[in-house]
Structure formats: C-alpha cells, structure tokens
Amino acid sequence: MLQVQFIRQNRELVLERLAVKHFTDAAVVVDEVLALDDQRKKLTLEYDETQAKVNSASKEIGKLMASGDKSGAESRKQEVAAFKQALGPIDEQLRSTEKLLHDTLVRLPNLPGADVPKGRTPEDNLEIRRGGDIPTLAEGAVPHWDLAKKYDLIDFELGNKVTGSGFPFYKNKGARLQRALISYFLDFNTSAGYTEFLPPFLVNEASAYGTGQLPDKEGQMYHMQEDNFYLIPTSEVPLTNVFRDEILKESELPVKITAYSPCFRREAGSYGKDVRGLNRLHQFEKVELVQIVHPETSYQALQEMVSHVEKLLQSLNLPYRILNLCGGDMSFASAQTFDFEVWSAAQEKWLEVSSVSNFETFQTNRMKVRFKDENGKNQLVHSLNGSSLACPRIMATLLENNQTPGGILLPEALHTYFGADRIA
C-alpha cells in the first residue's frame, strides 16, 4: 500500500512511475485518493471538534453534580444530546470515507524503482547475467518426468489418487534428494547470516491480508473454512508477518531470516504443457529468504540477496540467467524484482526458480512495521524477500541436465547431503 502523504507530495513522480507499471487510469485513481484524503481530514476535524465539546460538557456535568447543581447539570445534558445527534452522521461519513480511501489506495500497485526497465511483457525483461554452461545432452535424453519414472523418484499418479493433480509423491532417492536440497539450502543461508525459522504453514486472515494475498488474490490460496485459516502460498507470509505492528530498534536492523516450508497454491486455471511434471504444482517445497532493513540500505540488500542466490545456483552447477523484470511483468507489490531462471536441458526452456524482490515500504506500510530512527521518529522499514530456492524445478533441472548413461550425476555440494554422488 502506498503512503498517501508521499502521493500528495510527489503526484507527478507517482504518475510517471505508475506508467512504467502500465497501470491504467493512474491519474484518476491518484486524484481520487487525494480527494478522499482531503474529505477524510475535513470530517476528522469536524468530528474531533464536536467530540471535544461533548467531552468538556460531560466533565462539567460531573462537577455540577458534585456541587449539587442538579438543574445546571440537566441543562448541560441537553446540550450534549444535541452534540451527539450531530456526531452520528459525521461519524458515519467519516467511516465510509476512510473505507473508500483505503479501498482506492490498495488498488494502486507499488512504484517501480529507478532501475526497473520499461516494458510490458516477459520479452521486455532485461537479462543482466548468465552463468554456468548449458549442457549438450546425449542422444536419447529425456525430460525429468521420464527420469523420475525410470529411477522411481516421483510418483505423479499416486499423488493423483491420494490427493489430486499437482500433489506428487516423492519416493526413494527422489524423496531423499528433496530433503537434501532443503537442508543444503538452509545451511547455505544460515552460514551467510540468515536466522533459520520454521514457520506455521497455516496463517490467519490478518496475516494473509498483511502480505497482500488478501483481498485480491483470495482464489489463489487454499482456505480452511472451519477455522478461517489459509495455507501459505510461500513462507514469506508468516515470516514477514512476524513483524506486523512492531516497532524495531534501529540497532536490530537488518533482520535476515530463512525458512523452509511447503507452499500451497491453487493455481486456478493454469493447465497445459507448462504444468507438466514438476514445472507447476499445487504443493511444492521452498526455502525462502526475508530481510527487514533500513530504508537507505534496501537496494544494497537486494543486490546482496541476488548475489547470494547466484552463488547458490553456481554451487549446484546449474546454467542460469538473471532477469531484471520490466515494469509490466513485475508483481503488484514489488518495487524491483530479479528473477532467476535455470535451463532445463531436456525441455529446452528456462524455468523460474527464484524471484528476489524489494518491496520498499509497500508491505510494511500495510503491516505497520517501523523502526525508531535516531531522532526518535517512527519510520517504515523496507522489506525484501526471495527464494533460495524452489525445490521442484531445481530437482527437474538437476535430473535433466545431469543425466548420463551412468546415472544422474549430482553436484559436489549435494554429495554429503544426499549420501551419494549420483542417482543410478
């Protein structure tokens, strides 16, 4: 959620930035926000002044009663009654204005940062780096879903039977590899200074709202109606909400957290060739990074996270590329996002395995995550997050890219975690 104050002071800049995100009717919505905020201030003043009269009259009544002046008290009561009559409609208007202001404000996406490329579609994303070597596979190389069957690593049909499509069973060495990835990623992150958490996998409504899953992305989450809990689509949700309504000390920044969790996504309406095998699932394993930082250092933190994830991919010897997402392809809440994609050699396409974003104050404004600066003033912190990494697609590319007649050769970093150097 953008800050009204900021919009008011930087109207032109806001419009210009919103254009980079291809947000239509920006001027209309922005001006509506400003008008509603004016209305809100006016009504607030009116309400406060009337209420102040009620309060002071009530105090007098108390004194009059104490001094035995019953008739004086009675006449003051009449006055109060009149004030209160006036207060009702003002209160009603104020509430509806505040709600409308809020509802309008949340329609505005975050402003893209200065380095965000202009552009509308994924083709306009700016590739900033590549790393690793794209392997040439031997004749007869197959996609991961065939490899999974060949080595008995994943059972998609069994998942269909027990739950439904998009909920695979990992088995044998497949399950072991999945566990190895999670452990390796977590260790890699903690040794870089991230604190390990293991969050709840269900969150309440306030938390789903806090990170912006609600109200607009309602249909993408699984909802437990009985208890009104939501299955987390990413551990970003519980992790960022740790700090909801908190005022941190400046010395506590930056906060760096990593956590494993399964992620649950309904992915309603996405079917077809892109969702085959491990490419897109309703439940998948992921290790996440979250940082809560001083506003002045968030872009530095973003670079640090990007290079951290990059090192992790390098240690897996996977061919990757890093994209600076263009305004049109970024998420609603992000100010800048770098996507990591790895090359799936058998499918011959790039698969997104991580998305690292700076949200600036967009999330923290909604969640009221602040810190006390050296002047004793409360300021919003910046929040960032990124995956390190999404397991299924890493698994898919590891299988495909490293297939040899002698089995699937795993990168050295995983040998101890997996307990072997290959799947054979």
Add this chain to the structure above:
RNA sequence: GGUGAGGUGCCUGAGAGGCCGAAAGGACCGGUUUGCUAAACCGGCGUACGGGUCAAACUGUACCGAGGGUUCGAAUCCCUCCCUCACCGCCA
C-alpha cells in the same frame, strides 16, 4: 472438547464509572556523581490521525484483546467474538 481464571504501555503490575493515557517498579535513553565496572541521584520515556508551526512549542480526538451496548461520562458495567493460562479429556 469440558470447567475455571484472565487479557492494561517494551516488561512486571495497580486501577473496579468522572480527579486515568493510565500508579509503582524494571528495562531503555539523556544528565550529574564516579579511578574502571557497578551503584546512587535527577530528568525523559506509548501509538495513530487531525489542528497549529519554517520547524518546534502547543493543542484536539481515538486507543487498556476486538466489535457492539448502557451512561451526560467507560480501562472500569452489560453482550458477542478472539486469544492466553490452569486442570480434565483426547492425542503426535
């Protein structure tokens, strides 16, 4: 799930219709004293939204788990919900 007790500021904890944005202590911040550390003493110390101001000072309103209600007036009384704790039941 049942029964009981509770939810007050960063923490502990008082307050039981007006004198309460809230005692006291601790923590924290600033200062004095001090060979260092510690202690002692003095002062400060919630949040949000308004008004006001160059900025302050100052000032209004709201907030004592959440939402309603009673009342001229609610942290305090009533209702609903949420949560916590204890015991019982069930259970990895």
